[in-house]
Amino acid sequence: MSKALIIAQSENGARELSVAARSLAQEVVLFVAGANAFTNVADKVCHVDVPGNRIADDAYVSLKNVFDSEAPQYILAEDCLASLSLIGRLAAQTGAAVITGVRSFDGDTTESLYFGGVGVRYAKSLSDVKMYVIAQDAFDASLATGSDLVEEVAFIEPDCAVEKLSSEALPPASVDLGSATIVVGCGRGFASKDQLQLARDLAAKLGGEVGCTRPLAEGADWFPREAYIGVSGQVVAPHAYIAVGVSGQMQHMVGCSGADLVIAINKDKNAPIFSQCDYGFVGDIATALPALTAAL
Ligand SMILES: Cc1cc2nc3c(=O)[nH]c(=O)nc-3n(C[C@H](O)[C@H](O)[C@H](O)COP(=O)(O)OP(=O)(O)OC[C@H]3O[C@@H](n4cnc5c(N)ncnc54)[C@H](O)[C@@H]3O)c2cc1C
Known part of the structure:
Protein backbone atom coordinates (compact mmCIF):
# COMPACT_ATOMS: atom_id res chain seq x y z
CA MET A 1 0.00 0.00 0.00
CA ALA A 154 9.84 10.58 21.84
CA PHE A 155 11.76 13.81 21.24
CA ILE A 156 15.34 12.73 20.57
CA GLU A 157 17.97 15.33 21.36
CA PRO A 158 19.95 16.03 18.18
CA ASP A 159 23.74 16.42 18.14
CA CYS A 160 23.43 20.03 16.96
CA ALA A 161 20.52 21.56 18.85
CA VAL A 162 19.21 25.12 18.95
CA GLU A 163 18.52 26.63 22.36
CA LYS A 164 15.31 28.64 22.53
CA LEU A 165 15.99 31.65 24.74
CA SER A 166 12.46 33.09 24.83
CA SER A 167 9.40 33.68 22.68
CA GLU A 168 6.44 36.03 22.78
CA ALA A 169 3.26 36.47 20.80
CA LEU A 170 3.16 39.48 18.46
CA PRO A 171 0.07 41.67 18.10
CA PRO A 172 -2.38 40.36 15.47
CA ALA A 173 -1.98 41.50 11.86
CA SER A 174 -2.84 45.18 11.59
CA VAL A 175 -3.23 45.37 7.83
CA ASP A 176 -5.54 43.62 5.42
CA LEU A 177 -3.88 44.14 2.06
CA GLY A 178 -5.46 41.07 0.47
CA SER A 179 -8.97 42.53 0.31
CA ALA A 180 -8.02 46.22 -0.13
CA THR A 181 -9.24 47.85 -3.33
CA ILE A 182 -6.62 50.60 -3.08
CA VAL A 183 -3.12 50.13 -1.66
CA VAL A 184 -0.61 52.91 -1.08
CA GLY A 185 2.83 51.30 -1.15
CA CYS A 186 5.60 53.13 0.72
CA GLY A 187 9.24 52.78 -0.21
CA ARG A 188 12.60 53.96 1.00
CA GLY A 189 11.88 57.38 -0.43
CA PHE A 190 10.19 58.21 2.90
CA ALA A 191 12.67 60.14 5.01
CA SER A 192 11.31 59.11 8.42
CA LYS A 193 8.68 57.02 10.15
CA ASP A 194 6.74 60.22 10.89
CA GLN A 195 6.57 61.06 7.19
CA LEU A 196 4.55 57.87 6.61
CA GLN A 197 1.57 59.81 7.96
CA LEU A 198 1.38 61.45 4.50
CA ALA A 199 0.75 58.00 2.97
CA ARG A 200 -1.80 57.16 5.67
CA ASP A 201 -3.65 60.41 4.96
CA LEU A 202 -3.80 59.57 1.26
CA ALA A 203 -4.97 56.01 1.94
CA ALA A 204 -7.62 57.26 4.38
CA LYS A 205 -8.94 59.70 1.78
CA LEU A 206 -9.21 56.89 -0.78
CA GLY A 207 -10.51 54.23 1.64
CA GLY A 208 -7.40 52.15 1.08
CA GLU A 209 -4.68 50.35 3.03
CA VAL A 210 -1.00 51.16 3.41
CA GLY A 211 1.69 48.63 2.51
CA CYS A 212 5.43 48.94 1.93
CA THR A 213 8.56 47.58 0.33
CA ARG A 214 10.61 45.01 2.18
CA PRO A 215 13.29 47.33 3.59
CA LEU A 216 10.64 49.26 5.52
CA ALA A 217 9.38 46.11 7.26
CA GLU A 218 12.64 44.25 7.64
CA GLY A 219 15.46 46.43 8.79
CA ALA A 220 13.71 49.76 9.34
CA ASP A 221 10.83 48.09 11.28
CA TRP A 222 8.51 50.94 10.28
CA PHE A 223 5.83 48.43 9.29
CA PRO A 224 4.79 44.98 10.52
CA ARG A 225 6.21 42.15 8.43
CA GLU A 226 2.81 41.30 6.94
CA ALA A 227 2.65 44.77 5.33
CA TYR A 228 5.40 44.30 2.79
CA ILE A 229 4.56 43.48 -0.78
CA GLY A 230 6.61 41.38 -3.15
CA VAL A 231 8.05 38.04 -4.05
CA SER A 232 8.82 37.15 -0.45
CA GLY A 233 5.93 39.14 1.07
CA GLN A 234 2.29 39.79 0.23
CA VAL A 235 0.87 39.49 -3.27
CA VAL A 236 -1.88 42.08 -3.74
CA ALA A 237 -4.42 42.66 -6.49
CA PRO A 238 -6.17 45.98 -5.75
CA HIS A 239 -7.95 48.20 -8.29
CA ALA A 240 -5.15 50.73 -7.83
CA TYR A 241 -1.64 50.43 -6.42
CA ILE A 242 -0.02 53.77 -5.63
CA ALA A 243 3.73 53.30 -5.25
CA VAL A 244 5.32 56.21 -3.39
CA GLY A 245 9.10 56.51 -3.12
CA VAL A 246 9.41 52.98 -4.54
CA SER A 247 12.14 52.35 -7.11
CA GLY A 248 10.34 49.46 -8.84
CA GLN A 249 12.66 46.48 -8.29
CA MET A 250 11.34 43.25 -9.72
CA GLN A 251 11.17 41.57 -6.28
CA HIS A 252 8.67 44.21 -5.21
CA MET A 253 6.74 44.62 -8.45
CA VAL A 254 5.72 40.95 -8.81
CA GLY A 255 3.77 41.48 -5.57
CA CYS A 256 1.53 44.11 -7.17
CA SER A 257 1.42 42.73 -10.70
CA GLY A 258 -2.27 41.85 -10.17
CA ALA A 259 -3.25 45.51 -9.68
CA ASP A 260 -5.59 46.91 -12.34
CA LEU A 261 -3.79 50.25 -12.23
CA VAL A 262 -0.31 51.21 -11.01
CA ILE A 263 0.43 54.85 -10.16
CA ALA A 264 3.95 55.92 -9.18
CA ILE A 265 5.28 58.96 -7.35
CA ASN A 266 9.06 59.29 -7.35
CA LYS A 267 11.45 62.23 -7.39
CA ASP A 268 13.80 60.49 -9.86
CA LYS A 269 12.42 60.64 -13.38
CA ASN A 270 14.71 57.74 -14.34
CA ALA A 271 13.40 55.41 -11.60
CA PRO A 272 12.56 51.96 -13.07
CA ILE A 273 9.02 52.16 -11.70
CA PHE A 274 8.15 54.73 -14.37
CA SER A 275 8.41 52.05 -17.04
CA GLN A 276 6.07 49.77 -15.08
CA CYS A 277 3.19 52.08 -14.18
CA ASP A 278 0.08 53.40 -15.87
CA TYR A 279 0.51 56.91 -14.45
CA GLY A 280 3.70 58.43 -13.10
CA PHE A 281 4.30 61.65 -11.17
CA VAL A 282 7.82 63.01 -10.83
CA GLY A 283 7.87 64.78 -7.50
CA ASP A 284 9.03 64.84 -3.91
CA ILE A 285 6.97 62.96 -1.33
CA ALA A 286 7.01 65.94 1.01
CA THR A 287 5.14 68.14 -1.47
CA ALA A 288 3.46 65.73 -3.91
CA LEU A 289 1.55 63.64 -1.34
CA PRO A 290 -0.10 66.49 0.60
CA ALA A 291 -1.02 68.15 -2.70
CA LEU A 292 -2.58 64.95 -4.05
CA THR A 293 -4.48 64.25 -0.83
CA ALA A 294 -5.77 67.81 -0.72
CA ALA A 295 -6.88 67.65 -4.36
CA LEU A 296 -9.00 64.51 -3.85
C1 LIG B 1 15.81 37.47 -2.51
C2 LIG B 1 15.22 38.85 -2.39
C3 LIG B 1 13.89 38.98 -2.14
C4 LIG B 1 13.32 40.23 -2.04
N1 LIG B 1 11.99 40.33 -1.81
C5 LIG B 1 11.42 41.54 -1.76
C6 LIG B 1 10.02 41.68 -1.58
O1 LIG B 1 9.27 40.70 -1.45
N2 LIG B 1 9.51 42.91 -1.53
C7 LIG B 1 10.27 44.04 -1.68
O2 LIG B 1 9.72 45.14 -1.63
N3 LIG B 1 11.59 43.94 -1.85
C8 LIG B 1 12.18 42.72 -1.88
N4 LIG B 1 13.52 42.64 -2.05
C9 LIG B 1 14.29 43.88 -2.06
C10 LIG B 1 14.26 44.55 -3.43
O3 LIG B 1 15.24 43.98 -4.26
C11 LIG B 1 14.54 46.05 -3.32
O4 LIG B 1 15.76 46.25 -2.63
C12 LIG B 1 13.45 46.82 -2.58
O5 LIG B 1 12.19 46.50 -3.09
C13 LIG B 1 13.71 48.30 -2.76
O6 LIG B 1 12.83 49.00 -1.95
P1 LIG B 1 12.50 50.51 -2.25
O7 LIG B 1 11.96 50.68 -3.63
O8 LIG B 1 11.68 50.99 -1.11
O9 LIG B 1 13.92 51.23 -2.07
P2 LIG B 1 14.92 51.85 -3.14
O10 LIG B 1 15.24 50.88 -4.20
O11 LIG B 1 16.03 52.42 -2.34
O12 LIG B 1 14.10 53.04 -3.82
C14 LIG B 1 13.73 54.22 -3.16
C15 LIG B 1 13.13 55.13 -4.20
O13 LIG B 1 12.64 56.29 -3.53
C16 LIG B 1 12.91 57.42 -4.38
N5 LIG B 1 12.94 58.59 -3.50
C17 LIG B 1 13.91 58.93 -2.61
N6 LIG B 1 13.57 60.05 -1.96
C18 LIG B 1 12.37 60.44 -2.46
C19 LIG B 1 11.51 61.54 -2.19
N7 LIG B 1 11.80 62.44 -1.24
N8 LIG B 1 10.37 61.63 -2.90
C20 LIG B 1 10.06 60.72 -3.87
N9 LIG B 1 10.84 59.67 -4.16
C21 LIG B 1 11.98 59.51 -3.45
C22 LIG B 1 14.23 57.12 -5.04
O14 LIG B 1 14.36 57.84 -6.24
C23 LIG B 1 14.14 55.61 -5.26
O15 LIG B 1 13.65 55.32 -6.56
C24 LIG B 1 14.11 41.39 -2.17
C25 LIG B 1 15.47 41.25 -2.42
C26 LIG B 1 16.02 40.01 -2.53
C27 LIG B 1 17.49 39.89 -2.81
Whole structure:
Protein backbone atom coordinates (compact mmCIF):
# COMPACT_ATOMS: atom_id res chain seq x y z
CA MET A 1 0.00 0.00 0.00
CA SER A 2 1.42 3.43 -0.92
CA LYS A 3 2.01 5.77 1.98
CA ALA A 4 2.60 9.50 2.42
CA LEU A 5 4.15 11.17 5.46
CA ILE A 6 3.02 14.77 5.87
CA ILE A 7 4.89 17.31 8.03
CA ALA A 8 2.83 20.23 9.33
CA GLN A 9 2.73 22.74 12.15
CA SER A 10 -0.72 24.30 11.68
CA GLU A 11 -4.06 22.52 11.55
CA ASN A 12 -5.06 24.16 8.29
CA GLY A 13 -1.69 23.26 6.79
CA ALA A 14 -2.11 19.66 7.92
CA ARG A 15 -5.56 19.52 6.34
CA GLU A 16 -4.30 20.90 3.02
CA LEU A 17 -1.39 18.43 2.99
CA SER A 18 -3.73 15.58 3.79
CA VAL A 19 -5.84 16.36 0.70
CA ALA A 20 -2.70 16.66 -1.46
CA ALA A 21 -1.29 13.41 -0.02
CA ARG A 22 -4.48 11.45 -0.65
CA SER A 23 -4.17 12.27 -4.35
CA LEU A 24 -0.83 10.41 -4.29
CA ALA A 25 -1.07 7.64 -1.69
CA GLN A 26 -3.60 5.35 -0.05
CA GLU A 27 -2.37 5.91 3.52
CA VAL A 28 -1.46 9.23 5.14
CA VAL A 29 0.57 9.68 8.35
CA LEU A 30 0.95 13.13 9.91
CA PHE A 31 4.15 14.15 11.73
CA VAL A 32 3.65 17.13 14.00
CA ALA A 33 6.25 18.52 16.40
CA GLY A 34 5.46 20.81 19.28
CA ALA A 35 1.99 21.94 18.30
CA ASN A 36 -1.17 20.03 19.15
CA ALA A 37 -1.74 16.64 17.57
CA PHE A 38 -4.44 17.57 15.05
CA THR A 39 -6.85 14.65 14.61
CA ASN A 40 -9.18 13.61 11.79
CA VAL A 41 -6.76 14.83 9.14
CA ALA A 42 -4.68 11.69 8.58
CA ASP A 43 -4.90 7.92 9.17
CA LYS A 44 -2.43 8.28 12.04
CA VAL A 45 -0.70 11.18 13.78
CA CYS A 46 2.86 10.86 15.09
CA HIS A 47 3.16 13.65 17.66
CA VAL A 48 6.42 14.82 19.24
CA ASP A 49 6.28 16.93 22.38
CA VAL A 50 9.17 19.39 21.94
CA PRO A 51 10.82 20.48 25.25
CA GLY A 52 10.38 24.16 26.14
CA ASN A 53 14.05 25.00 25.56
CA ARG A 54 14.08 23.50 22.06
CA ILE A 55 12.44 24.46 18.73
CA ALA A 56 10.31 22.23 16.51
CA ASP A 57 13.06 22.15 13.84
CA ASP A 58 15.13 20.09 16.28
CA ALA A 59 12.70 17.17 16.11
CA TYR A 60 14.55 15.97 13.01
CA VAL A 61 16.00 12.85 14.64
CA SER A 62 12.51 11.87 15.79
CA LEU A 63 11.27 12.53 12.24
CA LYS A 64 13.98 10.30 10.77
CA ASN A 65 12.89 7.48 13.11
CA VAL A 66 9.27 7.86 12.02
CA PHE A 67 10.41 7.92 8.39
CA ASP A 68 12.38 4.68 8.90
CA SER A 69 9.53 2.86 10.62
CA GLU A 70 6.72 4.07 8.33
CA ALA A 71 8.73 3.74 5.08
CA PRO A 72 6.61 6.22 3.06
CA GLN A 73 7.02 6.76 -0.67
CA TYR A 74 6.00 10.42 -0.41
CA ILE A 75 6.89 13.21 2.03
CA LEU A 76 4.86 16.41 1.91
CA ALA A 77 5.71 19.46 4.02
CA GLU A 78 3.77 22.61 4.88
CA ASP A 79 5.35 25.83 3.60
CA CYS A 80 6.30 27.10 7.07
CA LEU A 81 9.65 27.58 8.77
CA ALA A 82 9.81 24.47 10.97
CA SER A 83 8.40 22.11 8.32
CA LEU A 84 10.83 23.47 5.70
CA SER A 85 13.70 22.88 8.09
CA LEU A 86 12.51 19.36 8.90
CA ILE A 87 12.02 18.24 5.29
CA GLY A 88 15.38 19.78 4.39
CA ARG A 89 17.11 17.77 7.09
CA LEU A 90 15.31 14.60 6.04
CA ALA A 91 16.23 15.15 2.40
CA ALA A 92 19.87 15.66 3.35
CA GLN A 93 19.87 12.52 5.53
CA THR A 94 18.23 10.34 2.88
CA GLY A 95 19.73 11.88 -0.25
CA ALA A 96 16.32 12.70 -1.73
CA ALA A 97 15.35 15.68 -3.91
CA VAL A 98 12.74 18.23 -2.75
CA ILE A 99 10.39 20.13 -5.07
CA THR A 100 9.06 23.34 -3.50
CA GLY A 101 5.95 25.47 -4.03
CA VAL A 102 3.86 22.60 -5.42
CA ARG A 103 0.33 23.65 -6.38
CA SER A 104 -0.90 20.51 -8.12
CA PHE A 105 0.08 17.03 -9.25
CA ASP A 106 -0.46 15.25 -12.53
CA GLY A 107 0.88 11.81 -11.71
CA ASP A 108 4.52 12.39 -10.75
CA THR A 109 4.60 15.76 -12.49
CA THR A 110 4.31 18.77 -10.20
CA GLU A 111 3.23 22.30 -11.03
CA SER A 112 4.81 25.18 -9.06
CA LEU A 113 4.75 28.94 -9.43
CA TYR A 114 8.06 30.72 -9.11
CA PHE A 115 9.15 34.26 -8.18
CA GLY A 116 5.76 35.18 -6.77
CA GLY A 117 3.89 34.06 -9.86
CA VAL A 118 5.88 35.43 -12.78
CA GLY A 119 6.08 31.92 -14.20
CA VAL A 120 4.98 28.31 -13.80
CA ARG A 121 7.35 25.34 -13.61
CA TYR A 122 6.60 21.67 -14.24
CA ALA A 123 9.00 19.22 -12.62
CA LYS A 124 9.38 15.60 -11.65
CA SER A 125 11.48 14.11 -8.84
CA LEU A 126 13.89 11.37 -9.85
CA SER A 127 14.37 10.21 -6.23
CA ASP A 128 12.92 6.94 -4.96
CA VAL A 129 11.19 8.83 -2.15
CA LYS A 130 9.43 11.91 -3.50
CA MET A 131 9.61 15.03 -1.31
CA TYR A 132 7.41 18.06 -1.87
CA VAL A 133 6.74 21.38 -0.16
CA ILE A 134 3.09 22.30 -0.81
CA ALA A 135 2.16 25.92 -1.55
CA GLN A 136 -0.30 27.55 0.82
CA ASP A 137 -3.99 27.43 -0.21
CA ALA A 138 -3.26 25.10 -3.13
CA PHE A 139 -5.52 22.32 -1.83
CA ASP A 140 -8.99 22.48 -0.27
CA ALA A 141 -8.48 21.95 3.47
CA SER A 142 -12.19 21.31 4.02
CA LEU A 143 -11.90 17.99 2.16
CA ALA A 144 -9.42 16.47 4.64
CA THR A 145 -10.30 13.13 6.20
CA GLY A 146 -8.70 10.97 8.86
CA SER A 147 -8.93 9.20 12.21
CA ASP A 148 -8.25 10.25 15.80
CA LEU A 149 -5.35 7.81 16.20
CA VAL A 150 -2.38 9.57 17.87
CA GLU A 151 0.98 7.93 18.53
CA GLU A 152 3.26 9.86 20.89
CA VAL A 153 6.85 9.82 19.57
CA ALA A 154 9.84 10.58 21.84
CA PHE A 155 11.76 13.81 21.24
CA ILE A 156 15.34 12.73 20.57
CA GLU A 157 17.97 15.33 21.36
CA PRO A 158 19.95 16.03 18.18
CA ASP A 159 23.74 16.42 18.14
CA CYS A 160 23.43 20.03 16.96
CA ALA A 161 20.52 21.56 18.85
CA VAL A 162 19.21 25.12 18.95
CA GLU A 163 18.52 26.63 22.36
CA LYS A 164 15.31 28.64 22.53
CA LEU A 165 15.99 31.65 24.74
CA SER A 166 12.46 33.09 24.83
CA SER A 167 9.40 33.68 22.68
CA GLU A 168 6.44 36.03 22.78
CA ALA A 169 3.26 36.47 20.80
CA LEU A 170 3.16 39.48 18.46
CA PRO A 171 0.07 41.67 18.10
CA PRO A 172 -2.38 40.36 15.47
CA ALA A 173 -1.98 41.50 11.86
CA SER A 174 -2.84 45.18 11.59
CA VAL A 175 -3.23 45.37 7.83
CA ASP A 176 -5.54 43.62 5.42
CA LEU A 177 -3.88 44.14 2.06
CA GLY A 178 -5.46 41.07 0.47
CA SER A 179 -8.97 42.53 0.31
CA ALA A 180 -8.02 46.22 -0.13
CA THR A 181 -9.24 47.85 -3.33
CA ILE A 182 -6.62 50.60 -3.08
CA VAL A 183 -3.12 50.13 -1.66
CA VAL A 184 -0.61 52.91 -1.08
CA GLY A 185 2.83 51.30 -1.15
CA CYS A 186 5.60 53.13 0.72
CA GLY A 187 9.24 52.78 -0.21
CA ARG A 188 12.60 53.96 1.00
CA GLY A 189 11.88 57.38 -0.43
CA PHE A 190 10.19 58.21 2.90
CA ALA A 191 12.67 60.14 5.01
CA SER A 192 11.31 59.11 8.42
CA LYS A 193 8.68 57.02 10.15
CA ASP A 194 6.74 60.22 10.89
CA GLN A 195 6.57 61.06 7.19
CA LEU A 196 4.55 57.87 6.61
CA GLN A 197 1.57 59.81 7.96
CA LEU A 198 1.38 61.45 4.50
CA ALA A 199 0.75 58.00 2.97
CA ARG A 200 -1.80 57.16 5.67
CA ASP A 201 -3.65 60.41 4.96
CA LEU A 202 -3.80 59.57 1.26
CA ALA A 203 -4.97 56.01 1.94
CA ALA A 204 -7.62 57.26 4.38
CA LYS A 205 -8.94 59.70 1.78
CA LEU A 206 -9.21 56.89 -0.78
CA GLY A 207 -10.51 54.23 1.64
CA GLY A 208 -7.40 52.15 1.08
CA GLU A 209 -4.68 50.35 3.03
CA VAL A 210 -1.00 51.16 3.41
CA GLY A 211 1.69 48.63 2.51
CA CYS A 212 5.43 48.94 1.93
CA THR A 213 8.56 47.58 0.33
CA ARG A 214 10.61 45.01 2.18
CA PRO A 215 13.29 47.33 3.59
CA LEU A 216 10.64 49.26 5.52
CA ALA A 217 9.38 46.11 7.26
CA GLU A 218 12.64 44.25 7.64
CA GLY A 219 15.46 46.43 8.79
CA ALA A 220 13.71 49.76 9.34
CA ASP A 221 10.83 48.09 11.28
CA TRP A 222 8.51 50.94 10.28
CA PHE A 223 5.83 48.43 9.29
CA PRO A 224 4.79 44.98 10.52
CA ARG A 225 6.21 42.15 8.43
CA GLU A 226 2.81 41.30 6.94
CA ALA A 227 2.65 44.77 5.33
CA TYR A 228 5.40 44.30 2.79
CA ILE A 229 4.56 43.48 -0.78
CA GLY A 230 6.61 41.38 -3.15
CA VAL A 231 8.05 38.04 -4.05
CA SER A 232 8.82 37.15 -0.45
CA GLY A 233 5.93 39.14 1.07
CA GLN A 234 2.29 39.79 0.23
CA VAL A 235 0.87 39.49 -3.27
CA VAL A 236 -1.88 42.08 -3.74
CA ALA A 237 -4.42 42.66 -6.49
CA PRO A 238 -6.17 45.98 -5.75
CA HIS A 239 -7.95 48.20 -8.29
CA ALA A 240 -5.15 50.73 -7.83
CA TYR A 241 -1.64 50.43 -6.42
CA ILE A 242 -0.02 53.77 -5.63
CA ALA A 243 3.73 53.30 -5.25
CA VAL A 244 5.32 56.21 -3.39
CA GLY A 245 9.10 56.51 -3.12
CA VAL A 246 9.41 52.98 -4.54
CA SER A 247 12.14 52.35 -7.11
CA GLY A 248 10.34 49.46 -8.84
CA GLN A 249 12.66 46.48 -8.29
CA MET A 250 11.34 43.25 -9.72
CA GLN A 251 11.17 41.57 -6.28
CA HIS A 252 8.67 44.21 -5.21
CA MET A 253 6.74 44.62 -8.45
CA VAL A 254 5.72 40.95 -8.81
CA GLY A 255 3.77 41.48 -5.57
CA CYS A 256 1.53 44.11 -7.17
CA SER A 257 1.42 42.73 -10.70
CA GLY A 258 -2.27 41.85 -10.17
CA ALA A 259 -3.25 45.51 -9.68
CA ASP A 260 -5.59 46.91 -12.34
CA LEU A 261 -3.79 50.25 -12.23
CA VAL A 262 -0.31 51.21 -11.01
CA ILE A 263 0.43 54.85 -10.16
CA ALA A 264 3.95 55.92 -9.18
CA ILE A 265 5.28 58.96 -7.35
CA ASN A 266 9.06 59.29 -7.35
CA LYS A 267 11.45 62.23 -7.39
CA ASP A 268 13.80 60.49 -9.86
CA LYS A 269 12.42 60.64 -13.38
CA ASN A 270 14.71 57.74 -14.34
CA ALA A 271 13.40 55.41 -11.60
CA PRO A 272 12.56 51.96 -13.07
CA ILE A 273 9.02 52.16 -11.70
CA PHE A 274 8.15 54.73 -14.37
CA SER A 275 8.41 52.05 -17.04
CA GLN A 276 6.07 49.77 -15.08
CA CYS A 277 3.19 52.08 -14.18
CA ASP A 278 0.08 53.40 -15.87
CA TYR A 279 0.51 56.91 -14.45
CA GLY A 280 3.70 58.43 -13.10
CA PHE A 281 4.30 61.65 -11.17
CA VAL A 282 7.82 63.01 -10.83
CA GLY A 283 7.87 64.78 -7.50
CA ASP A 284 9.03 64.84 -3.91
CA ILE A 285 6.97 62.96 -1.33
CA ALA A 286 7.01 65.94 1.01
CA THR A 287 5.14 68.14 -1.47
CA ALA A 288 3.46 65.73 -3.91
CA LEU A 289 1.55 63.64 -1.34
CA PRO A 290 -0.10 66.49 0.60
CA ALA A 291 -1.02 68.15 -2.70
CA LEU A 292 -2.58 64.95 -4.05
CA THR A 293 -4.48 64.25 -0.83
CA ALA A 294 -5.77 67.81 -0.72
CA ALA A 295 -6.88 67.65 -4.36
CA LEU A 296 -9.00 64.51 -3.85
C1 LIG B 1 15.81 37.47 -2.51
C2 LIG B 1 15.22 38.85 -2.39
C3 LIG B 1 13.89 38.98 -2.14
C4 LIG B 1 13.32 40.23 -2.04
N1 LIG B 1 11.99 40.33 -1.81
C5 LIG B 1 11.42 41.54 -1.76
C6 LIG B 1 10.02 41.68 -1.58
O1 LIG B 1 9.27 40.70 -1.45
N2 LIG B 1 9.51 42.91 -1.53
C7 LIG B 1 10.27 44.04 -1.68
O2 LIG B 1 9.72 45.14 -1.63
N3 LIG B 1 11.59 43.94 -1.85
C8 LIG B 1 12.18 42.72 -1.88
N4 LIG B 1 13.52 42.64 -2.05
C9 LIG B 1 14.29 43.88 -2.06
C10 LIG B 1 14.26 44.55 -3.43
O3 LIG B 1 15.24 43.98 -4.26
C11 LIG B 1 14.54 46.05 -3.32
O4 LIG B 1 15.76 46.25 -2.63
C12 LIG B 1 13.45 46.82 -2.58
O5 LIG B 1 12.19 46.50 -3.09
C13 LIG B 1 13.71 48.30 -2.76
O6 LIG B 1 12.83 49.00 -1.95
P1 LIG B 1 12.50 50.51 -2.25
O7 LIG B 1 11.96 50.68 -3.63
O8 LIG B 1 11.68 50.99 -1.11
O9 LIG B 1 13.92 51.23 -2.07
P2 LIG B 1 14.92 51.85 -3.14
O10 LIG B 1 15.24 50.88 -4.20
O11 LIG B 1 16.03 52.42 -2.34
O12 LIG B 1 14.10 53.04 -3.82
C14 LIG B 1 13.73 54.22 -3.16
C15 LIG B 1 13.13 55.13 -4.20
O13 LIG B 1 12.64 56.29 -3.53
C16 LIG B 1 12.91 57.42 -4.38
N5 LIG B 1 12.94 58.59 -3.50
C17 LIG B 1 13.91 58.93 -2.61
N6 LIG B 1 13.57 60.05 -1.96
C18 LIG B 1 12.37 60.44 -2.46
C19 LIG B 1 11.51 61.54 -2.19
N7 LIG B 1 11.80 62.44 -1.24
N8 LIG B 1 10.37 61.63 -2.90
C20 LIG B 1 10.06 60.72 -3.87
N9 LIG B 1 10.84 59.67 -4.16
C21 LIG B 1 11.98 59.51 -3.45
C22 LIG B 1 14.23 57.12 -5.04
O14 LIG B 1 14.36 57.84 -6.24
C23 LIG B 1 14.14 55.61 -5.26
O15 LIG B 1 13.65 55.32 -6.56
C24 LIG B 1 14.11 41.39 -2.17
C25 LIG B 1 15.47 41.25 -2.42
C26 LIG B 1 16.02 40.01 -2.53
C27 LIG B 1 17.49 39.89 -2.81
